[in-house]
Amino acid sequence: MNDGELITVRGLTKRFGDLTAVDAISFSVHKGEVFAFLGPNGAGKSTTIKMLITLLTPTSGGATIDGLDLVRNSSEVRRRIGYVPQLISVDGTLTAYENLMLMARLYDIPSRECASRAREVLSFLELEDHADSLVRTFSGGMIRRLEIGQAIVHRPRALFLDEPTSGLDPVARQTVWQHILELKKSYGTTIFFSTHQMEEADAMSDRVAIMNTGHLAVIGTPQELKAKTGKPDANLEEAFIFITGTHFKEGGDFREVRRSRRAERRRG
Amino acid sequence: MTPRYVSQVAKKSFVLAGMEIQKLLHDPTELVTRAVQPILWLGIFGEALSTVRAIPTGGVTYMQFITPGILTQSVVFIAIFYGLNIIWERDMGLLQKLLVSPTPRLALVLGKMGSAGVRGLAQAVIVFLFAMVLGVPLIMTPGTIAAVIFIVMLGAGFFTGLSMIIASIVKTRERFMGIGQVITLPLFFASSAIYPITIMPSWLQAVAYLNPLSYMVDGLRSLLVTGATGQLPFDVAILVAVTCLISVVSAFMYPKVAI
Numbered sequence: 001m002n003d004g005e006l007i008t009v010r011g012l013t014k015r016f017g018d019l020t021a022v023d024a025i026s027f028s029v030h031k032g033e034v035f036a037f038l039g040p041n042g043a044g045k046s047t048t049i050k051m052l053i054t055l056l057t058p059t060s061g062g063a064t065i066d067g068l069d070l071v072r073n074s075s076e077v078r079r080r081i082g083y084v085p086q087l088i089s090v091d092g093t094l095t096a097y098e099n100l101m102l103m104a105r106l107y108d109i110p111s112r113e114c115a116s117r118a119r120e121v122l123s124f125l126e127l128e129d130h131a132d133s134l135v136r137t138f139s140g141g142m143i144r145r146l147e148i149g150q151a152i153v154h155r156p157r158a159l160f161l162d163e164p165t166s167g168l169d170p171v172a173r174q175t176v177w178q179h180i181l182e183l184k185k186s187y188g189t190t191i192f193f194s195t196h197q198m199e200e201a202d203a204m205s206d207r208v209a210i211m212n213t214g215h216l217a218v219i220g221t222p223q224e225l226k227a228k229t230g231k232p233d234a235n236l237e238e239a240f241i242f243i244t245g246t247h248f249k250e251g252g253d254f255r256e257v258r259r260s261r262r263a264e265r266r267r268g
Numbered sequence: 269m270t271p272r273y274v275s276q277v278a279k280k281s282f283v284l285a286g287m288e289i290q291k292l293l294h295d296p297t298e299l300v301t302r303a304v305q306p307i308l309w310l311g312i313f314g315e316a317l318s319t320v321r322a323i324p325t326g327g328v329t330y331m332q333f334i335t336p337g338i339l340t341q342s343v344v345f346i347a348i349f350y351g352l353n354i355i356w357e358r359d360m361g362l363l364q365k366l367l368v369s370p371t372p373r374l375a376l377v378l379g380k381m382g383s384a385g386v387r388g389l390a391q392a393v394i395v396f397l398f399a400m401v402l403g404v405p406l407i408m409t410p411g412t413i414a415a416v417i418f419i420v421m422l423g424a425g426f427f428t429g430l431s432m433i434i435a436s437i438v439k440t441r442e443r444f445m446g447i448g449q450v451i452t453l454p455l456f457f458a459s460s461a462i463y464p465i466t467i468m469p470s471w472l473q474a475v476a477y478l479n480p481l482s483y484m485v486d487g488l489r490s491l492l493v494t495g496a497t498g499q500l501p502f503d504v505a506i507l508v509a510v511t512c513l514i515s516v517v518s519a520f521m522y523p524k525v526a527i
């Protein structure tokens with residue numbers, strides 16, 4: 001393992017019956033990097049993330065996070081990562097403070113430190129005025145921030161975010177990103193996020209990886225990828241089409257669409 | 269089963285059950301709406317059948333006979349719909365977050381069981397108060413109350429585990445509702461909750477003997493009504509065994525609902 005690497009993926013593969021959702025992909029993510037993971041629905045993005053966060057076991061190949069094997073050291077890996085699902089992952093019937101305390105206790109933060117850690121996270125995310133309000137009264141952007149809060153209470157080395165701004169209005173989008181980038185600056189947290197949006201990846205990330213039909217189609221800095229097209233004003237989408245010679249294949253089944261729309265509506 | 273694993277399971281189960289209780293404290297209306305059903309069963313069904321005197325209850329009044337049965341039924345009904353709760357958490361994303369945290373799977377299951385147990389105890393308080401209003405004599409000593417608490421927690425635990433297993437198989441709310449409806453009444457009728465097993469046709473008796481609900485009713489009835497606790501250790505042993513078994517199976521199956 002290279003010193004600067006936090007996540008090292010080697011030949012990671014996942015098959016569901018006949019379907020190869022992720023086909024022997026390899027890449028690495030550096031410490032403190034903001035890494036965008038792009039691709040259309042059904043490209044294998046979420047399957048890859050689920051393997052990286054230890055929810056799914058790879059069929060073959062594997063990955064290490066902070067030098068620890070995903071499968072053999074899964075419980076140690078879990079203590080080093082935070083995860084913000086696309087769907088709502090805070091409990092609306094608890095207060096913001098209680099939601100954070102729950103995670104602090106589940107991550108074995110010593111009990112006398114739990115409260116101060118929860119307060120620290122609330123102030124970092126500028127939610128301290130709403131600490132004791134029930135989360136169901138929160139706006140979409142506040143919910144997202146609190147979800148990020150839950151995932152960083154244990155100060156993870158890497159934070160995985162699945163579509164962090166889906167369903168948010170432009171203002172909320174901006175504050176959420178401001179906090180994510182602040183997290184990298186203040187704590188050196190490595191940010192790994194998935195998105196459908198090329199512009200978001202272009203603007204926010206240090207490096208981009210694009211998945212398509214289970215393969216890693218492209219990886220590099222947004223500037224590198226755009227430069228390959230030879231056009232000065234190319235965007236990432238054009239770079240992707242230029243490099244792979246294909247458009248994104250449309251994917252996503254009914255259940256997936258229903259779930260993400262439901263989540264968007266609730267956050268809305 | 270290292271000591272560290274055991275302490276992790278114990279600690280996290282309490283944390284998770286505590287969270288559920290916190291939710292209940294924020295919005296206790298659920299406790300009130302849940303009280304309606306047992307009150308109807310006792311107040312209307314129980315009173316009506318008492319006047320008929322059609323059911324042999326072995327020397328106790330029919331109201332005394334069914335009070336433990338109704339208590340059991342209301343605890344089981346709460347527990348059996350816990351699977352909905354985990355499907356809800358899955359649809360939200362909360363479950364994925366819990367699974368990614370360093371929380372033993374068994375603690376996720378025991379936490380739910382514990383919170384179902386607390387809800388079940390709230391039901392017990394309601395049933396006891398209403399039985400008192402109706403003038404149903406029950407044996408209430410500190411010893412029997414402690415044993416009742418234990419049996420209610422066990423029963424709630426078993427049926428919560430069963431419900432989580434069903435949820436991890438069917439995976440959607442709609443299907444779960446269907447199955448929940450289909451199994452709750454047969455579980456209730458194929459038990460000694462509202463009539464003794466001896467008056468059942470023999471095939472139903474066989475089902476009743478396999479039904480953990482019967483052992484819960486028997487245990488509670490011997491404590492609260494008859495005082496004949498000779499069978500009690502056997503009832504409790506059965507409940508402990510099936511609850512342990514179902515906890516392990518459910519800890520294994522439950523994460524699958526997330527994927």
